[in-house]
Amino acid sequence: MKKTSTSILVLALAAMSLASCSQDEPAAVNRGRAIDFRSAMSSRATEINNGNLTDINVAAFMGDQLFFPVMEYTKGSDGFFTSSTEYYWPGDNSELSFYAYAPANPGGTVNITPDAKTMADFSPAENIADQIDFVTAYATGTKDANETAGVPLTFNHQLAQIEIQAKTANDVYTYKVSGVRIGEPVSKGSFDFATSAWTEGTDKAIYTETYDDAKTLTADAVNVMGEGGNAMILPQQLTAWDPTGDGSNTAQGAYLAIKLQITTTETGVQVYPFPSNGDCQWAAIPIDTKLEAGKKYIYTLDLTHGAGYVDPHDPVPGTPVLGGPIKFTVDVVDWVDTPSDLPMTTK
Numbered sequence: 508m509k510k511t512s513t514s515i516l517v518l519a520l521a522a523m524s525l526a527s528c529s530q531d532e533p534a535a536v537n538r539g540r541a542i543d544f545r546s547a548m549s550s551r552a553t554e555i556n557n558g559n560l561t562d563i564n565v566a567a568f569m570g571d572q573l574f575f576p577v578m579e580y581t582k583g584s585d586g587f588f589t590s591s592t593e594y595y596w597p598g599d600n601s602e603l604s605f606y607a608y609a610p611a612n613p614g615g616t617v618n619i620t621p622d623a624k625t626m627a628d629f630s631p632a633e634n635i636a637d638q639i640d641f642v643t644a645y646a647t648g649t650k651d652a653n654e655t656a657g658v659p660l661t662f663n664h665q666l667a668q669i670e671i672q673a674k675t676a677n678d679v680y681t682y683k684v685s686g687v688r689i690g691e692p693v694s695k696g697s698f699d700f701a702t703s704a705w706t707e708g709t710d711k712a713i714y715t716e717t718y719d720d721a722k723t724l725t726a727d728a729v730n731v732m733g734e735g736g737n738a739m740i741l742p743q744q745l746t747a748w749d750p751t752g753d754g755s756n757t758a759q760g761a762y763l764a765i766k767l768q769i770t771t772t773e774t775g776v777q778v779y780p781f782p783s784n785g786d787c788q789w790a791a792i793p794i795d796t797k798l799e800a801g802k803k804y805i806y807t808l809d810l811t812h813g814a815g816y817v818d819p820h821d822p823v824p825g826t827p828v829l830g831g832p833i834k835f836t837v838d839v840v841d842w843v844d845t846p847s848d849l850p851m852t853t854k
Contacts, residue, residue, distance in 0.1 A: 540654050541594060542593075542648075544660050545587060546563065546660045546661075546662060554639065554640030554668065554737070554739060555610075563580050563660070564577050565578055565606070565607040566605070567603050569597070572621065573620060576619070576620075580607075596653075601649070603647065608641070608700070610641075613629065613639065614629050615629030616628055619700060624700040625698065625700065626697065629698060630696075631738075631739055634714075635687070635716035635736070635738045636716055636734070636736065638714070639739065640666060640739055642662040643665055643700060664801040666742065667798035667801075668738065668804065669803075669804050669806070670738075670803065672729060672731060673807070674727060679772060681770050682723065682814075683721040683769075683770075685766045686715065686716060686733070688765070689713070690762040690818075690819070691760060692714075692761055692798075694712035716732060716733045718733040737803070743798055744797045745761035745794055746760055748761060750816040750819075750824075754819065754823075762791045762793045762794060763791065763792055764815075764818045766787050767790040768780070768786060779814065784822055790818065791818045813828070815827075
């Protein structure tokens, strides 16, 4: 966001008085401490936190009028967030309201004006490692209450965070994971800063992260997201993929997948991917979670007794990765007597 011009509040008020009726008295200008902020995070998702939040964007209103447009505020050594363009508190103790967000470029088009307070066409990056958190805050303040203490801004996470873990207690096979995929959630929406509500679009996406250093699963669950961190996606009600009725997923149902290789532990024979399909392939499971803003969802995939279905975008989609346990029926054939007479004569 570009900063406003360097003229401070006293000049802005002077311009306002020129346009007013002659009998109107301009608001008194406080030439004390400039408007600044103190920030805090209110939920458990950790992509943006108190430690790494160093820059925020803020717009201010006096009633229905825009007091100052979106400006960047930076954290100083004293813990306060200040801007190089200094706006001062109205000396008559008029209340100001503030809309704040971070990061500066969250991925949509921000428009905070008297007519609209929205971010349009927000869409998380398809590569999970490139996804970013999005936090917002709203507060009011006055000269008497906040000139010295600063305006406290409590930021809320407006996306849902997803972490995928995996484990197996089956030591007959060796399971190696080298990627994760979140399939077909709604990928675009608009946000209302005034209500903290999302309006979902209809576009969907597949979010992916792969890595070279495959993780071998054990009975203890391990994070399989890779170095890129957890996913950040739009809050929404997911509609699950139907692997048996719609294997290729024409309905764009939601699923989780891991990039998987399964071999027999003792002999090293590759069980999955099926031998003609390379060294590793996606194995998926449908999900229908209601994802809410500010919540972290930890999915633990347990491969002890199965490994899901072939991903909708891989060969033979919807096919179970593993069948049931190998078992036998046994029928013992009865002995058949075959008589043979042998003479015991000697010569």
